[in-house]
Amino acid sequence: MRTVTVKTDRREQMIDVTSQVRKEVADSGVKSGIVICFAAHTTAAVTINENADPDVTRDILHKLNKEIPKDEGYHHGEGNSDSHIKSSLVGASEIVLIEDGRLVLGRWQGIYFCEFDGPRQREMLVKVIPCADD
Amino acid sequence: MRTVTVKTDRREQMIDVTSQVRKEVADSGVKSGIVICFAAHTTAAVTINENADPDVTRDILHKLNKEIPKDEGYHHGEGNSDSHIKSSLVGASEIVLIEDGRLVLGRWQGIYFCEFDGPRQREMLVKVIPCADD
Amino acid sequence: MRTVTVKTDRREQMIDVTSQVRKEVADSGVKSGIVICFAAHTTAAVTINENADPDVTRDILHKLNKEIPKDEGYHHGEGNSDSHIKSSLVGASEIVLIEDGRLVLGRWQGIYFCEFDGPRQREMLVKVIPCADD
Numbered sequence: 001m002r003t004v005t006v007k008t009d010r011r012e013q014m015i016d017v018t019s020q021v022r023k024e025v026a027d028s029g030v031k032s033g034i035v036i037c038f039a040a041h042t043t044a045a046v047t048i049n050e051n052a053d054p055d056v057t058r059d060i061l062h063k064l065n066k067e068i069p070k071d072e073g074y075h076h077g078e079g080n081s082d083s084h085i086k087s088s089l090v091g092a093s094e095i096v097l098i099e100d101g102r103l104v105l106g107r108w109q110g111i112y113f114c115e116f117d118g119p120r121q122r123e124m125l126v127k128v129i130p131c132a133d134d
Numbered sequence: 135m136r137t138v139t140v141k142t143d144r145r146e147q148m149i150d151v152t153s154q155v156r157k158e159v160a161d162s163g164v165k166s167g168i169v170i171c172f173a174a175h176t177t178a179a180v181t182i183n184e185n186a187d188p189d190v191t192r193d194i195l196h197k198l199n200k201e202i203p204k205d206e207g208y209h210h211g212e213g214n215s216d217s218h219i220k221s222s223l224v225g226a227s228e229i230v231l232i233e234d235g236r237l238v239l240g241r242w243q244g245i246y247f248c249e250f251d252g253p254r255q256r257e258m259l260v261k262v263i264p265c266a267d268d
Numbered sequence: 269m270r271t272v273t274v275k276t277d278r279r280e281q282m283i284d285v286t287s288q289v290r291k292e293v294a295d296s297g298v299k300s301g302i303v304i305c306f307a308a309h310t311t312a313a314v315t316i317n318e319n320a321d322p323d324v325t326r327d328i329l330h331k332l333n334k335e336i337p338k339d340e341g342y343h344h345g346e347g348n349s350d351s352h353i354k355s356s357l358v359g360a361s362e363i364v365l366i367e368d369g370r371l372v373l374g375r376w377q378g379i380y381f382c383e384f385d386g387p388r389q390r391e392m393l394v395k396v397i398p399c400a401d402d
Contacts, residue, residue: 001300001365001367033400034263036363038364038365038372039374040372041377042374042376042377047225047226048222049221053210053211055208055209055210055211055215056176058209058210059209059210059218060219063202063208064219067335074323074331075327076323076327077321078321081323081328081331084318084324084327085327085332088315088316089223089357090222090223091225091362092315092316092362092377093362093363094225094227095170095363096172097135097170097259097261104174106174106175106176108176123374125365129263129301129397129399130399130400132400168304168395168397181360182310182355182356183310183356184310184352187344187345189342189344189345189349190310190352193342193344193349193353194349194356196342197336197349197353201335228361229361230306231269231306231395233269238269238306239308240307240310243309243360263397265397266398
């Protein structure tokens with residue numbers, strides 16, 4: 001298992017971590033298997049989406065904020081219930097397949113660490129699981 | 135890894151791919167492990183839900199469209215930001231357990247490929263990971 | 269694979285199952301790998317979120333109900349389409365990493381079984397996959 005440190009500089013942000021995950025897979029030497037990317041936080045998440053036009057992630061974050069605003073009469077005293085809700089909806093982890101020693105992603109797919117309560121320094125755990133017959 | 139081709143014929147559609155996944159598991163000969171179903175697209179997803187009454191998937195797609203309509207002042211120029219948002223909320227992949235060489239699903243559960251920007255020809259990647267002691 | 273039985277006593281409820289999952293991992297003897305927690309139901313889910321302040325799960329359930337109410341002109345005759353929709357948005361499963369024989373979770377993270385159509389007796393499947401080199 002490796003820990004990828006992600007430094008965020010806004011309250012909500014999607015940071016492309018595909019190259020860091022690709023490096024972990026290369027370093028592992030695994031030819032066939034899976035890699036799990038896991039946000040070790042309850043107000044963050046990991047997702048896969050388009051990495052070509054930055055307006056895509058901008059639209060995703062804007063829509064999440066519109067539907068799940070920061071202030072809406074929540075009970076949790078820390079004032080970040082919206083961040084917790086987004087975390088459970090987007091999800092703490094993503095799995096990506098490994099074939100021939102490489103990440104298998106669709107043409108437009110990138111892996112994103114999602115910050116919902118920044119800015120902070122965050123940790124994304126990355127673990128490569130080889131196929132038993134690798 | 136195998137690629138399951140899914141042909142969709144509407145803009146939004148949930149297609150039951152359980153039998154195709156079951157076939158890949160049987161072909162693999164794996165007795166104990168997991169299978170990952172991964173949508174290699176940023177405007178599609180994979181989910182697990184009821185495969186008995188077709189009104190369930192109809193209600194899911196209708197509600198997603200009601201809350202995340204196609205046109206809502208998004209910035210992304212392609213006009214499919216709603217599809218990208220749905221993709222990240224539903225998620226790119228599902229994992230299902232394999233025991234005694236068979237998929238382990240609850241009584242009403244089926245695996246669905248979710249199209250959010252069709253009609254198109256799509257690819258769902260399926261990879262079986264055996265337990266190390268299989 | 270083990271089955272963890274979860275008894276719910278409300279229609280919507282998030283039940284902390286971290287200790288049960290921790291026990292399965294310890295019983296497995298696996299030192300390095302992953303554990304998959306899978307809700308074998310189409311009106312339930314599994315998620316990871318804060319297990320310190322109970323107001324967090326209260327806020328999550330309240331917000332889900334506000335946005336996806338029980339009655340909203342759905343077609344599915346059983347009257348639980350909201351539960352099915354929540355199930356696909358939150359997701360049927362979570363993966364957690366195992367290192368040195370222990371679950372790797374962030375400081376505030378707990379694993380929750382999410383009931384969206386209770387009260388019922390439910391089954392969460394737990395499977396530990398060791399690394400090939402464990």
